[in-house]
Amino acid sequence: MSGTSEKVYVEILKKIKTIIEEDNLQAGDKLPSERELTDRLHVGRSSVREALRSLELLGLIETRRGEGTFIKPATxxxxxxxxxxxxxxxxxxxxxxxxxxxxxxxxxxxxxxxxxxxxxxxxxxxxxxxxxxxxxxxxxxxxxxxxxxxxxxxxxxxxxxxxxxxxxxxxxxxxxxxxxxxxxxxxxxxxxxxxxxxxxxxxxxxxxx
Known part of the structure; x- marks a missing residue:
């Protein structure tokens, strides 16, 4: 990942965190859809998908087929x-x-x-x-x-x-x-x-x- 790409990627993660705080989302709550996050963050959908994938790998969110993406309870x-x-x-x-x-x-x-x-x-x-x-x-x-x-x-x-x-x-x-x-x-x-x-x-x- 290039320096520029990495910077954009980190910024997306920070903005997703801000959205979670602004919307007062708690463990178990559903995150906005990829489409909504793309619109709110003004970035490409593939970049949002990559950021969400990294959060899921870290165990912070989980994707449920047909339902959406949810915040996991903190360990x-x-x-x-x-x-x-x-x-x-x-x-x-x-x-x-x-x-x-x-x-x-x-x-x-x-x-x-x-x-x-x-x-x-x-x-x-x-x-x-x-x-x-x-x-x-x-x-x-x-x-x-x-x-x-x-x-x-x-x-x-x-x-x-x-x-x-x-x-x-x-x-x-x-x-x-x-x-x-x-x-x-x-x-x-x-x-x-x-x-x-x-x-x-x-x-x-x-x-x-």
């Missing part, structure tokens, strides 16, 4: 569930988990307060508006989770974000539940983010722990 989450089953009765390990989550949450929020941009505020405000207008409890819970996830993402540090996701999955396996902020919580978090008050955001988000 890390399976490992998390196995580890959790061994640690259920270990109080020290549980405490270590909570302490580590607390440290990562604090770091994520402190970075988020420093790095939040106008476009981030607009996106969170749109989510808030949707939450206040939503009557369906299931959809409201989905929006609330999306809001919480968006706040953590504001840290703009992929490694910290992935650590948080893995530890949150670990915690859910241990406790069987996770904190979903209600519209009131989200409104307060929004105000404290805009005011640069990381401590108050941390205090509200720490209900996760």
């Amino acid at each position: 890390g989450h399976r490992l998390v569930e196995v580890l959790a089953s061994f640690i259920l009765h270990d109080k020290k390990a549980k405490q270590n988990l909570l302490e580590t989550k607390s440290i990562i949450l604090r770091d994520c929020i402190e970075l988020a307060v420093k790095r939040i941009k106008d476009k981030d505020v607009e996106f969170l405000n749109v989510l808030l508006q949707q939450m206040h207008e939503e009557d369906d409890s299931g959809q409201l819970q989905k929006l609330s989770y999306q809001f919480k996830d968006a706040v953590i993402r504001l840290c703009d540090n992929h490694l910290l974000y992935r650590l948080w996701i893995e530890l949150s999955g670990y915690g859910s396996s241990l406790h069987g539940k996770t904190f979903i902020p209600d519209p009131g919580d989200c409104s307060q978090i929004m105000e404290h983010l805009k005011n640069g008050d990381s401590m108050k955001v941390i205090q509200l988000m720490s209900r996760e722990l």
